[in-house]
Amino acid sequence: MRFRRFFYKTAFLTTFFGLVTGLCHSPALAANEVYTVRDIPVDATANSVIEAKKNALSQGYEKAFRALVRKLVPEHDHAKIPKLNSNDALNYVLDISLTAEKSSSVRYIANMTVRFKESQTRALFRNSGAAIAETVSKPVLIIPIEKRAGSNLLWEDRNQWRTAWGGVGTSNGLVPVTMPLGDLDDLSLVDAKGALAGSEGLWKLAAKYGSSDVFLSVAEINNDGATAKVSAVRVGRFGEGRRYQLNVNKSEGETTQKMLRRAARSLDNSLQHDWKQANLLQFGVERWIQVEVPISGLQDWVLVNNRLEGVPAINKVKTRSINRTQVNLDVYFAGDERQLSLALAQKDLALVLNQRSIWELQILNRPKVQQGLTLPSQINQDLPPEETVVDEVIVPEQEINLGSEEEVSE
Numbered sequence: 001m002r003f004r005r006f007f008y009k010t011a012f013l014t015t016f017f018g019l020v021t022g023l024c025h026s027p028a029l030a031a032n033e034v035y036t037v038r039d040i041p042v043d044a045t046a047n048s049v050i051e052a053k054k055n056a057l058s059q060g061y062e063k064a065f066r067a068l069v070r071k072l073v074p075e076h077d078h079a080k081i082p083k084l085n086s087n088d089a090l091n092y093v094l095d096i097s098l099t100a101e102k103s104s105s106v107r108y109i110a111n112m113t114v115r116f117k118e119s120q121t122r123a124l125f126r127n128s129g130a131a132i133a134e135t136v137s138k139p140v141l142i143i144p145i146e147k148r149a150g151s152n153l154l155w156e157d158r159n160q161w162r163t164a165w166g167g168v169g170t171s172n173g174l175v176p177v178t179m180p181l182g183d184l185d186d187l188s189l190v191d192a193k194g195a196l197a198g199s200e201g202l203w204k205l206a207a208k209y210g211s212s213d214v215f216l217s218v219a220e221i222n223n224d225g226a227t228a229k230v231s232a233v234r235v236g237r238f239g240e241g242r243r244y245q246l247n248v249n250k251s252e253g254e255t256t257q258k259m260l261r262r263a264a265r266s267l268d269n270s271l272q273h274d275w276k277q278a279n280l281l282q283f284g285v286e287r288w289i290q291v292e293v294p295i296s297g298l299q300d301w302v303l304v305n306n307r308l309e310g311v312p313a314i315n316k317v318k319t320r321s322i323n324r325t326q327v328n329l330d331v332y333f334a335g336d337e338r339q340l341s342l343a344l345a346q347k348d349l350a351l352v353l354n355q356r357s358i359w360e361l362q363i364l365n366r367p368k369v370q371q372g373l374t375l376p377s378q379i380n381q382d383l384p385p386e387e388t389v390v391d392e393v394i395v396p397e398q399e400i401n402l403g404s405e406e407e408v409s410e
Helices: 002-023 049-072 075-080 086-090 118-127 160-166 184-189 192-196 200-208 256-278 298-308 337-345
Strands: 036-045 093-103 107-116 140-148 151-153 213-222 227-236 242-249 286-294 314-323 326-334 349-353 359-363 392-394
Touching: 036 049, 049 086, 049 093, 049 107, 107 118, 140 160, 140 192, 140 200, 151 192, 160 213, 160 256, 184 200, 192 200, 192 213, 200 213, 213 256, 227 256, 242 256, 286 298, 298 314, 298 349, 298 359, 337 349
Parallel strands: 140 213, 286 359
Antiparallel strands: 036 107, 093 107, 140 151, 213 227, 227 242, 286 326, 314 326, 314 392, 349 359
């Protein structure tokens, strides 16, 4: 009887994890976006277009690797990373894609997107002694306002500051930045005055673009476009009200628009730098905490499990026990609880201390519809009548190993 009860518990657990595993993304399909850089421009000329393309791709591997270093490694550690030539960089490349291809008989132009091998590239960075950050922020919505002649411009075509931000392009940073389209819907939600006042329409606009934070940036252009005083603040759930100020002057031969674009890139670099500094992984020290995950059904646990995939601060997660309303986990992670909480929040998971001072993982922004997943039925006609329904499954590692192929003997 004891063996039979153990068998039913194991079967339930295997079914449970089989469903979860089947719905989770495999590493091949869920490639880590952290180790991807996009829109790397390449341009090469040679005796033939085939040779030109080969040279352009070779150029792209080096440029992409340098872009990845800028993305993940703080500036003061850049010198620790070895400089790789194209052949060395290629050893760390998983795959590439090409867009905007143009060619002639002797020239090749394109934009490259390069995915690097995550584990090998991370090992290279760690072995070099450089600190790295891997937590990707939720998108930040840019709100560019230009002060001119006592008025504030936001959606107007003559807003040069908005045009400058539109020309920044892909920054390949850990903080994705989004520009609002400025369509009729945007105009109806908020104007420059409302944005500066932090009105409700500002947050409706942010929600429309999937952002929880806005980067409110104001440029005051003086001396007929020769100088500009720029200020900005990131506000919202993760912004912490960090302020930035910058004074820029036109260089010789530089237009006002190029000066403003340079200022926008500088602010974007500062935004990326601060996020990177706040999320540097401490690989030398591993911590662990016990976490309770309230669930209303299997679909909740599948959702949480999927969201935990790819959280860079987490080294491993062990399931201690499962019942119909709660999953108990051991979470092993690098860094501290603040960094872990911030990383989880980017995946719409809130790590909070409950009333019993135990860490609890709560689902944020729950999908409106979760279909096709329910807990196994409590009724099983094959169970002997004396067997009771299992309300909770304890998962002792030494007793149950789902990955083992050993046969259970009586």
